[in-house]
Amino acid sequence: MTSYLSGAHNFSVNELKVVNTNPPIVDPLNELASRIAAGALHDSEERCDAPKCHPETRVAVQDEVYSWVVHGDPDPEQKIVNIKWVTGPAGTGKTAIMGSLADTCKKNGVLVVTFFFSSSASLQCRTKAAFIPTMAYQLAQCLPGLKDHVGQAMQDDPLLFKKNLRVQMEAFILTPLRRIAANSTQPGVVLIDGLDECEAGQPSDFDGSSHRGSMARRTKDQDQLEILQVLREASLDPAFPFRIVIASRPERVFRQFFSGSLFAPSLVLDEKYNPDADIALFLQAKLSEIRRQYNLSPSWPSPEVLAILIDQSSGQFIYAATVIRYLTTSRQGNPHTLLDRVLKVKPTSSKTNPFSYLDAFYTHILQSAPDPILAVKWLWTIRGRSPAGYALFILTQMGVQLDMSPAFDINMLLQVDDGDAEHVLGDLHSLISIPPPNDLTSPYRPHHKSLMDFMGDENRCGPLYVQDVHYNEFFCERFSEICIQGH
Template structure:
C-alpha cells in the first residue's frame, strides 16, 4: 500500500513540474514559453489523433461559411466583428467541424492558433484556463517569425509573466508583440483564425488565500466554471477590440447561460459577435444521410450483406431519430460494428424498435437517450457497468478522490477484477464497445479506458434523462473506495 502511494506521489510531483513548467536557468524565452503550453489542446496533437472530424462531403456549407468569414469577414467595414460564436446542443458536431476547419485553415496557411478544451482529458492543461494564452502565443510564434522575436523579447522583459492573470498574459504575450510589429515600416500582413473549441468544458481554477498565520482562509468561496469561462470570453473580447489585432476568433461551445448572456446581452441592441447555431441555422439531415449511407456501404462490404440492406426507409427513420445530432448516427454505426455476436441486420432491427420514453419535440436528445439506455441495458449487469463507467470517468478527469490517478488510469482492468480467474471488464463492458473505448488485454497496462463522447457522461449524470439507470455519486465513491482497497490488498 505504501509503495503504491509513494509511486503516486512521484507521479503527481513529476506532472506538477511539467504543467507548471520550471525551465532550467539556461532556457531561452521561447523554451520557457513552451514549458507552459497545453500540448494536447492543439488541433493536431497526438492526444487528438482519434478526435472527430467531418465525414467527407458533410458539413460542407457550414465549413464554407466559417472559412469565408475568416478570409473576408462579415462585410462591415466600419466595425467588423472579429468573433463568431458557434453553438448547438451536445452531438451537433461542433468539435468535428472545428477540427476539420482547423486542418483546412492550416493547409491554406490561414491558421493562427487553436485550443481544444476537453473535460474528459487527463491533461489538466486541457481542462483549465491556465495554459490558454501561453498555448495561443506559442502557436503565433511558431507560425509568424516576426511575432516570434517580439514574443521572445516580451518574455525576457517580464520574467514573471507566467504567474500573471490571463488579461495580463494576453496584453504582454500577444497584444504587445502585435503592437510592436505594427510600427515596423515593413510590417507583415497578418491574418487567420484562432479556433477555440469546447470552452463550456473549461473547469474552474481554484486559488487558496492564506491568513497571516499561513492557514487557508475560508472567506473566499470557490470559483465556479462559469467565472473562468467568462474570464476567458472577456480576455478574447478585449483582444479582438484592439485595432492591431488582425485575427478572427471562432469560439465553439454549448449554449450554456454564461455564453448566451455574454454574446447576446439583453441590454445591448448591437451584439459585438456573430452567432452560428448548428442546430437551428443548418439542416443536418442531408449530411447525416450521406454519413449513414457511406457507413452502411462499409458494413455491407465487411459482413458480406446484400445491396438491399438496409432498406431506404430504415435510413430515413434513423435520420429522423437523429434530430440533427451526429452523435446519434455515429453511435448507431459503432453499435452495429463493435464486436457483437449478433449480425448487423439483427442489431439494426433492435435499434429501429427502440422508442423514446416521451413524445415531445422539445428535446432533440430523446432518441439518443433511448439508444444509450438500450445499449447499456444489454450489459449483463447494467448498474455495475454504469458504476464502472462513472468511476473511470471521475478518476481519470476529476481526481476528486484521494486515490492516485496514475494507478486508476493504468490499472483499471485490475480494479475491474473480482478474482484472478475472471475478466470482469470484458464481462461487464463487452457489449458496450459502441460507447466505451476498451483497450485490448495486451494494452491494458498502458492504454486507458475512454469514451467516444462526453454526452454519455452527461446522460448518466442526469437522473431526468437516464431514469432507472441513474447512480448517485455517493454510491460511486463508496464503490471505488471498496475496489481500491481490495486491489491494494492483493498487492501487499
C-alpha cells in the first residue's frame, strides 16, 4: 500500500493527533446494561412484589422441574431438545413457580439467565427487543472471558442491536460461547416466564425511531414464535450447554411448537399436582396472619368456609390471592364482614366458564367502586387501550404510551376534579397497585393479566363491558378538555 508520505523529506511533525474512529468498548457490560430489560430479571426492583410460592406449596412441581434442570432427561440417548415447557391456564401459579424456582436455582449455583415477560411491566419486559441483550448480559456475568467477546461483537457491528434475533443470538451468545469453549458438565438453566405476554414489537419500540408506516405490523404470535425458534436453535448448538425452561399459557403458537417429540416432556399444571392442597396451605397461612392482625376468633374462619374458598378457587391460585388482597385492602369493612361478602358472591353460570367464580369476584369488586363503568374505563386507559381518531394520532405523534405513563400523568389526563383518582380507584387496591399521591413516577399496575382478560370478554364481563365506541367517547372527551385547557 502506498504511504501518504511516500517520497517526502526535510519535514517534521509537531503535536501529532491520532484519532481512532472505532474505539474499543472499555467495559461491554456497561454498554449492554443500557440495552437490557432490567425489570425482567427475577430479582429486579420492578418485580419486588411479584408472586412467589408460599412455603410448602407447589413442591412437587418445583421438584420435578429442578430435577430436570440438574439431571436432564432419563434417556440421554434420545436426541431431545433441552427445552421444557411449563404450562397451565391463567391463574394457576406459573409465575410464582418460576420465581421460586429461580431463587432455588440461584441458591444452588445453577441459574444462568432469567427473563420474566409481563404485560403490565415496562416496555422492554413486554417485547422481544431487549431479549437477547438481556440474555447476553447475564451470561457475561456468569462466564469469565465472555464479556470481551461480547464487546468485540458490538464493536464489529454497531447496528447489532437492530438486527433480528437469530443474528443477535449468533453474535452475542453462540460465537462468544464457542470462543471460550464453555462446554461444561455443570448444569445451568435459562428460565423464561410469561412468553405468551410478549407483545408485538415494532422498530420504534426500542430505539425511538419510527418506521411504522413503511412496513407491515408484526403480530405477537410471530414474535413469540421467533423467540421459540431462536431458543430451539441455540439449544441444538453444541456451544450452548444450558437447559431452558419456558412457562406460558397453552396458547396455540405454543401448543403447535411443542407438539413434536424432540422436546423434553411438558409439565401441565393440572389436577395431577393437587393444586387444592397447595391452595389450602396458602389460604390457611394468610388467613392466620389476618386473624392475628385483627385479633379475630381462633375459630375464624371455620373449616367449612375454608373448604368453600378452596372449591371456588377451582385450582386457580389467582382467585385465592385476590380474596386475600380484598380482605387486607378493602375499606368497606373488617375482614370478617368482607369474607361473608365473598361467600355470598355467586356466578350466574359455571357450566362453560372455568373462571366463573373468579369472574363473579372481579364483578363484585368492580361494582364496589362508586362508578363501576367509569372505573373500568380508567383501568382500560391505565392498561393502554388505544383510542380512535385524532386522539390516537396526536398521542402517536407525541410518542405517548399510556401503559408506560406514571399514575400522576394518567390522573392529570382523566381527572375532572382533584381527588377523582382516589374516588374512582380507591376501592380497587385488590385489583391494581396504586402509587401514593406524592409519587410522580410510578405507574399503575394491574396485579394479574386475568383482570384484563375478564374486562375484554363481553361474555365474562357482562354489564361492565365497555364497547369501543363508549371508550372512545370517554377518552376523547377528556383529551379534548385537556387540549382546551392547554395542559
